[in-house]
Amino acid sequence: AQSVTQPDIHITVSEGASLELRCNYSYGATPYLFWYVQSPGQGLQLLLKYFSGDTLVQGIKGFEAEFKRSQSSFNLRKPSVHWSDAAEYFCAVGSYNNNDMRFGAGTRLTVKP
């Protein structure tokens, strides 16, 4: 069965600094990979997704992620963080039919002024 590990529980960055959130997955076949963001008490908003093709994918709000099959990773990046980016970020892996998408435990991002 697929699984996701987000090694960092909590990350603090200064506003304007660059950001990288790590995600490692385990899946036997071609993975479908996602990053979602969740503000406190809210549902999940899709930031970006990878199915196939170009391994560098662009998402909303200036985020991008790179799929590295050799490292089983799908790290999320942003060149310059804004205070409004403070939230919980979840990496997820699914299959072609996504009947059982698995989420990581999340990384909480704090942005310092």
Next chain:
Amino acid sequence: DTGVSQDPRHKITKRGQNVTFRCDPISEHNRLYWYRQTLGQGPEFLTYFQNEAQLEKSRLLSDRFSAERPKGSFSTLEIQRTEQGDSAMYLCASSPPGTASGNTIYFGEGSWLTVV
């Protein structure tokens, strides 16, 4: 398109009572999912519908839990004889038919359950 809608957003109930949550998916989305999320954790899959058929259920879905999607549109999740361990956010999500686009799941804002 108003997105995935869930009701109620918050529910406080006494232990032993039954509760029901409703989910209205994005129109024309034939796939509907229920997830549970506890504090500090990612969402955990509970069950999945394709149209009105419940095709998959997680072992997390004990016999006190039942989900329905009678006409292939809205869905309900009922928890009978609630326990304090049921306190969580229950997330509904939907996705459209097809392959590539069908793999993207869109979430509602969740229904918070507190069992006291």
